[in-house]
Amino acid sequence: MNFAKRTTLKAIAGLAFASTGMFSAAAASAKEVTVWAWDPNFNIAIMKEAGARYTAKHPDVTFKIVDMAKADLEQKLQTTLASGVTKTLPDIVLIEDYNAPKYLRSFPGAFAPMSGVVDYKQFAKYKVDLMSMGGKVYGLPFDAGVTGMYYRRDMIAKAGFSDKDMQNITWDRFIEIAKKVEAATGKKMMAMDPQDIALIRIMMQSTGRWYFDANGKLDIKNNPALKAALEVEAKLITQNVFKPTAGWGEWVGAFNKGDVASVLSGVWITGSIKAEASQSGKWGVAPIPALNIKGSVNASNLGGSSWYVLAGGKEKNTAIDFLNAIYAKDVDFYQVILQSRGAVGTMLASRNGKAYSEADPFFGGAKVWQSFSDWLVKVPSVNYGIYTAEGDAAVAAQLPNLAQGMPVDKVLDNIQQQLASQMK
Amino acid sequence: MMINWVEKIRNALTYTFLGVMAFLSLFPFGWMVISATNTSTDVTKGKLSFGSALFSNIGKFAEQFNIGLIFWNSAKVAILGTLFTLLVSSLAGYGFEVFRSRARERLYQGLLLTMMIPFAALMIPLFILMASADMLDTHAGVILPLISSAYIIFYFRQSTKAFPGELRDAARVDGLKEWQIFLFVYVPVMRSTYAAAFIIVFMMFWNSFLWPLIVLQSPEMKTITLVLSSMGSAYFPDFGVIMVATVMATLPTLVVFFAMQRQFVQGMLGSIK
Amino acid sequence: MGQAARPASRRFYDINGWCFVSAALALIAAFMVYPICQSLWMSLHSGQGTVTEFVGLGNIGRLTSDPIFIKALSNTFVFLIVQVPIMIVLALVMASCLNMPNLKAKGIIRTIIFLPCVTSLVAYSVLFKSMFSYDGVINSTLAYLGLISEPIPWLSDPFWAKVVIIIAVTWRWTGYNMIFYLAAMQNIDKSIYEAARIDGISAFRRFISITIPMLKPVILFTTVTSTIGTLQLFDEAMNITSGGPSDSTLTLSLYIYNLSFKFVPNFGYAATVSYVIVILVAILAFIQFYAARERE
Numbered sequence: 001m002n003f004a005k006r007t008t009l010k011a012i013a014g015l016a017f018a019s020t021g022m023f024s025a026a027a028a029s030a031k032e033v034t035v036w037a038w039d040p041n042f043n044i045a046i047m048k049e050a051g052a053r054y055t056a057k058h059p060d061v062t063f064k065i066v067d068m069a070k071a072d073l074e075q076k077l078q079t080t081l082a083s084g085v086t087k088t089l090p091d092i093v094l095i096e097d098y099n100a101p102k103y104l105r106s107f108p109g110a111f112a113p114m115s116g117v118v119d120y121k122q123f124a125k126y127k128v129d130l131m132s133m134g135g136k137v138y139g140l141p142f143d144a145g146v147t148g149m150y151y152r153r154d155m156i157a158k159a160g161f162s163d164k165d166m167q168n169i170t171w172d173r174f175i176e177i178a179k180k181v182e183a184a185t186g187k188k189m190m191a192m193d194p195q196d197i198a199l200i201r202i203m204m205q206s207t208g209r210w211y212f213d214a215n216g217k218l219d220i221k222n223n224p225a226l227k228a229a230l231e232v233e234a235k236l237i238t239q240n241v242f243k244p245t246a247g248w249g250e251w252v253g254a255f256n257k258g259d260v261a262s263v264l265s266g267v268w269i270t271g272s273i274k275a276e277a278s279q280s281g282k283w284g285v286a287p288i289p290a291l292n293i294k295g296s297v298n299a300s301n302l303g304g305s306s307w308y309v310l311a312g313g314k315e316k317n318t319a320i321d322f323l324n325a326i327y328a329k330d331v332d333f334y335q336v337i338l339q340s341r342g343a344v345g346t347m348l349a350s351r352n353g354k355a356y357s358e359a360d361p362f363f364g365g366a367k368v369w370q371s372f373s374d375w376l377v378k379v380p381s382v383n384y385g386i387y388t389a390e391g392d393a394a395v396a397a398q399l400p401n402l403a404q405g406m407p408v409d410k411v412l413d414n415i416q417q418q419l420a421s422q423m424k
Numbered sequence: 425m426m427i428n429w430v431e432k433i434r435n436a437l438t439y440t441f442l443g444v445m446a447f448l449s450l451f452p453f454g455w456m457v458i459s460a461t462n463t464s465t466d467v468t469k470g471k472l473s474f475g476s477a478l479f480s481n482i483g484k485f486a487e488q489f490n491i492g493l494i495f496w497n498s499a500k501v502a503i504l505g506t507l508f509t510l511l512v513s514s515l516a517g518y519g520f521e522v523f524r525s526r527a528r529e530r531l532y533q534g535l536l537l538t539m540m541i542p543f544a545a546l547m548i549p550l551f552i553l554m555a556s557a558d559m560l561d562t563h564a565g566v567i568l569p570l571i572s573s574a575y576i577i578f579y580f581r582q583s584t585k586a587f588p589g590e591l592r593d594a595a596r597v598d599g600l601k602e603w604q605i606f607l608f609v610y611v612p613v614m615r616s617t618y619a620a621a622f623i624i625v626f627m628m629f630w631n632s633f634l635w636p637l638i639v640l641q642s643p644e645m646k647t648i649t650l651v652l653s654s655m656g657s658a659y660f661p662d663f664g665v666i667m668v669a670t671v672m673a674t675l676p677t678l679v680v681f682f683a684m685q686r687q688f689v690q691g692m693l694g695s696i697k
Numbered sequence: 698m699g700q701a702a703r704p705a706s707r708r709f710y711d712i713n714g715w716c717f718v719s720a721a722l723a724l725i726a727a728f729m730v731y732p733i734c735q736s737l738w739m740s741l742h743s744g745q746g747t748v749t750e751f752v753g754l755g756n757i758g759r760l761t762s763d764p765i766f767i768k769a770l771s772n773t774f775v776f777l778i779v780q781v782p783i784m785i786v787l788a789l790v791m792a793s794c795l796n797m798p799n800l801k802a803k804g805i806i807r808t809i810i811f812l813p814c815v816t817s818l819v820a821y822s823v824l825f826k827s828m829f830s831y832d833g834v835i836n837s838t839l840a841y842l843g844l845i846s847e848p849i850p851w852l853s854d855p856f857w858a859k860v861v862i863i864i865a866v867t868w869r870w871t872g873y874n875m876i877f878y879l880a881a882m883q884n885i886d887k888s889i890y891e892a893a894r895i896d897g898i899s900a901f902r903r904f905i906s907i908t909i910p911m912l913k914p915v916i917l918f919t920t921v922t923s924t925i926g927t928l929q930l931f932d933e934a935m936n937i938t939s940g941g942p943s944d945s946t947l948t949l950s951l952y953i954y955n956l957s958f959k960f961v962p963n964f965g966y967a968a969t970v971s972y973v974i975v976i977l978v979a980i981l982a983f984i985q986f987y988a989a990r991e992r993e
Contacts, residue, residue: 434900438794438797438800441790441791441794442791442794442795442806442810445787445791445806445810446806446809446810448868449809449810449812449813449868449872450809450812452813452821452824452825452828452868453812455824455827455828455834456824459827467827468827468830468832468833469832469837470828470830470832470833470834470835470836470837470838471834472834472837472838511720512720512721512724513721515717515718515720515721516717516718516720516721516722518717519713519714519715519716519717519718520717520718522714522717523710523711523713523714523717524714525711525714528714528715528718531718531722535725537979538725538729538730538733539925540925540974540975540978540979540982541729541733541971541974541975542928542929542931542949542950542953542971542974542975543929544931544950544953544954544957544967544971545732545733545736545953545967545968545971545972545974545975546728546729546732546733546736547957548736548739548957548964549731549732549735549736549739550728550732552735553727553728553731553732568724568728569724569728571724571728572721572724572725572728572729574725575922577721602713602716602717603716606717623815627814627815627817630817631816631817631818631819631820633817633818633819633932634931634932649817649819649820652817652819652820652823653819653936656819656823656826656936663827666823666827667827670820670823670824673817673819673820674815674816674817674820677815677816677817678812678815680815681811681812681815682808685808
C-alpha cells in the first residue's frame with residue numbers, strides 16, 4: 001500500500017514536471033544564471049543590480065539570486081562539493097576571501113578558472129593573489145575589506161580631541177584616547193565581542209604577516225606581528241577599554257544606539273553605521289592605528305569576498321561573460337553600488353569615477369570614499385593559506401588566558417601547539 | 425493538629441515550588457510574545473512591556489518572505505513525514521513484539537544501537553545517496569531518511585506490550601488475516617499511543633533543521649525553521665521580525681499539543697507499562 | 698534455521714513477522730546502515746575535501762594529540778555531569794509534587810511545565826540568545842531586582858556561556874522527562890503509599906524508598922536518552938553561542954560540524970570523531986544498565 005501510494009505520488013509529480021517542462025520548452029533559448037550570496041542589503045542587492053545591467057544588454061539571460069545565511073551557504077557548498085554532485089550547485093557563488101584558498105585546494109576542479117578571459121591586472125593585487133592557484137586565477141574580485149577607524153567626532157571633542165588627533169595614530173595612543181573619552185563621556189571607546197578576533201587579524205595584516213608565511217608554513221612563535229597584536233589585545237581586555245557584546249547584532253546595536261565612540265572595521269560596515277540616520281554629521285573616519293613595530297602601516301583589511309564560477313554549472317560560460325562584462329569593465333556600476341550600498345570595489349579604475357570623490361554629509365562632509373581607496377592600495381598582501389579558520393580558532397581559544405595575564409610568549413606557544421595539531 | 429500544620433506548610437512549599445517552575449517555563453514564551461510587538465532596538469534593550477510594532481513586524485516579515493508558502497512547506501513535510509513514520513514504525517513495533525524470532529530480536533537490538541549514531545556522521549553519505557536518487561531539493565528527500573526512527577519503533581514496541589493478546593487471538597479465531605488484525609483491531613485500540621507518537625513525530629519533523637538545511641536548496645522549498653535560522657544569522661537581524669517568525673514557528677506545535685493533549689498523556693501511560 | 702520439518706504455522710508466523718518489519722528494515726538499511734558503512738570507510742581516510750588519502754587508523758592517533766577534541770570532550774562531559782542530574786532530579790521532584798492526590802490546578806501546571814518541549818530547537822535558541830544578551834531582559838531584570846550591580850556577560854564569558862547552555866537545555870527538556878515520571882507514578886498502586894503512611898514513614902522516605910525504586914526502569918530510560926541527547930548536543934551550542942567564547946561551549950557534535958564545514962573540510966577525521974560519540978554512548982549506556990541491574 002505504501003509503495004502504491006508512492007507510485008501515485010510519483011505519477012502526479014511527473015505530470016507536474018511535464019507541465020513545467022512545456023513552459024521551459026517555449027523559452028528554449030532563455031538562460032537562467034543562479035547565484036548564491038548572503039546579505040540582502042549588500043551583495044544580494046548588488047548582484048541584482050549587476051544582473052539587471054547584463055539582462056538589459058542580453059535579454060535572453062535572467063538571474064536567480066538566492067539569499068541564504070552565510071554559514072548556511074558555506075555549509076551547503078561544502079556538503080555538495082564533497083558529495084561530488086554538481087547539478088544542485090549554482091552557477092556563481094560568493095566566497096569570503098579568507099575561505100577562498102581552502103576551497104580551491106580542497107575541491108580541485110570544482111571552480112572554473114577565468115585567467116585568459118578576465119584582465120586581472122586591473123584589480124588590487126592582494127585580491128588576485130588570494131584567488132590564484134597553480135598558475136591559474138579563479139573567481140572575480142568583488143569588494144574590498146580595507147579597514148578604517150570610524151569615530152564619533154562629538155564624543156572625542158568632549159575629551160578634547162579633534163579630527164587631527166585621530167590621524168595615523170598607534171594602538172597605544174588609541175588606548176590613551178579611549179580612557180580620556182570614557183572619563184569625559186562615560187562611554188566606552190568601542191564595542192567588541194570578546195571571542196571575536198577581528199582586531200587581531202586587522203593588526204596582523206597591517207604588518208603584512210599572517211599565521212602562515214608565504215609558503216604556507218606555520219608562523220606563530222617568532223611572529224612579531226602576532227605577538228604585538230596579542231599584546232595590544234591583552235591591554236584592551238585588561239584595561240577594560242571596550243563594551244563586551246555577543247554576536248553581530250549586539251555589536252552593530254552598540255554603535256547604532258550611541259553606546260560607543262568608535263568602530264574599527266572593514267569599509268563594508270559603512271552601511272550599518274549610516275543606517276542610524278540620527279547620527280548624521282557626528283561621525284568621522286581615520287586610518288586604523290598601527291602597531292608599534294617595524295613594517296606596520298595604518299592600513300589593513302578585514303573580510304571582503306569574491307565571486308566564483310562553478311565548473312560544473314549549466315551556464316558556466318554565460319556566468320563568466322557576465323562577471324567579466326559587469327565587474328571587470330563597468331566603471332559606472334561601481335559608482336552606483338558605492339553610492340547605494342557603500343561597496344568599495346577592488347577594480348582600480350573604478351576609483352576614478354565621480355562617486356569616489358564626493359563628500360559625504362554623514363561624515364561631516366569628508367570625502368571618505370577617496371580616503372578608503374587611498375588606503376586600499378596600501379594594504380599589505382598576505383597569504384591566508386588554507387588554515388585561516390583553524391588559526392582563528394586557535395587564537396580565540398587563548399583569549400581567556402590572555403585576559404588572565406598569561407605571558408604572551410606562553411600564549412604563542414599554545415597557539416602554535418593547537419594549530420600544528422590541526423594542520424594534518 | 426500538628427500534622428495538619430505540617431501538611432499546610434508542605435502544601436504551601438509545593439505550590440510555591442510549582443509556581444516558580446511554571447513561571448520559569450512560561451517566561452520565555454511571554455518574552456517571545458512581548459518582543460513580537462516591539463521594535464528591534466527595544467528587543468535588544470530587554471523591554472518587558474507590549475509595544476506597538478506588531479503589525480509593522482508582521483508586515484516586514486510578509487514583505488521579505490512568502491509566509492503562506494513557507495507554512496505550506498513546513499506543514500507538508502511535517503504531516504506527510506509523520507503519517508509515513510507512524511505507519512512504518514507501528515508496523516515494525518508490532519511485528520517485532522508479536523512475531524518474535526531470534527533473527528528479528530538481533531536486528532531489533534542492532535536497530536536500537538543506531539540511536540547512538542550522531543546525525544553529523546551520516547550527513548555526507550546520506551547527501552550523496554539522495555543526490556544519486558535525484559531527490560535533492562525535494563520534500564520527499566527531506567522526509568524519507570527521517571522516517572526510519574529507531575526511537576519511534578522502540579516506542580511502538582513498548583506500547584504493544586500493553587495490547588491484550590486475547591483480542592488478537594479472538595480476531596484470529598474470527599478468521600481475520602494478520603494485516604486485518606493490525607488495521608482493524610490494533611490501530612483502533614491503540615489510538616492514544618498513535619496520538620502521542622503523532623505529537624512527538626510531528627514536532628520532530630516540524631522542528632527539523634540540519635537535514636532540511638542541506639537537502640533543500642531553493643527558497644521556494646524552505647521550511648519555517650530554515651527561514652528562522654537564516655533570519656537570526658543575517659547581517660542586520662531585525663529582532664522584532666525574528667520574534668514574529670518565532671511565534672509563527674512555535675504556534676502550530678502548540679496547537680497540535682493542545683488539541684491532542686489528553687491522548688498524549690494516555691499514550692505516554694501506555695508506553696511505560 | 699530453515700529446516701524442512703518446521704511446522705507450517707511456524708513458517709506462516711515467521712513470514713508475517715518479516716512482512717511487518719520489512720518496510721522499516723528497508724528504510725533503515727538504506728538510510729542508516731549504508732551511510733554508517735560509508736562513514737566508517739571515510740574514517741580511515743584523511744585530507745582536504747575531496748583530496749584524501751588512506752590513513753588506516755591514523756585518525757585515532759590524531760585524536761589523542763588534538764587539543765580542540767579534548768576540549769570538546771571535556772565540555773561535553775561537563776554538560777553531561779552537571780545538566781543531566783539537575784534535570785532528572787528536577788523532573789522527579791516536580792512529578793512527585795504533581796502526583797500529590799489533593800493538588801489543585803494539576804492539569805494546568807503539568808501543561809505549562811511540559812510546554813517548553815514543543816518549541817523548536819532553533820526557535821528557542823534564538824529566544825535564549827536574545828534573553829541572555831548583555832543588555833537583554835535577564836540582565837535588566839536581575840539588575841532591577843538588585844541581584845547584580847554589573848550586567849553578567851552571559852554569552853561572552855566562558856563560565857557563564859556554559860551556564861546559559863545548561864539553563865537552556867534544562868528549560869527545554871525537564872518537562873518532557875517529567876511527563877514520563879508522572880505517567881509512571883500514576884501506575885504505582887496507591888495502597889502502597891497508604892500503608893507506608895500509616896506506618897508513619899515520612900514523605901521524603903516514601904519518595905526515596907517507594908517512588909524511586911518503582912520508577913527505576915523509567916529513570917533508566919530517561920537517563921539513557923538524556924545521555925544520548927547530551928552527547929549529541931548540537932543545535933543549542935550552534936545557535937546560542939556557536940561553541941564560544943573560546944571553545945568553552947564547543948561540543949563533540951559541533952566540532953564534527955566545524956571539521957566538516959568551518960575548517961578545511963576533513964570528512965574522514967570528522968567521521969572518526971563521530972564514532973567517539975557512538976562508543977561513549979555505548980559505554981555510558983552499558984554502565985547505566987549495569988548499575989541499575991546491580992541494585993536489584
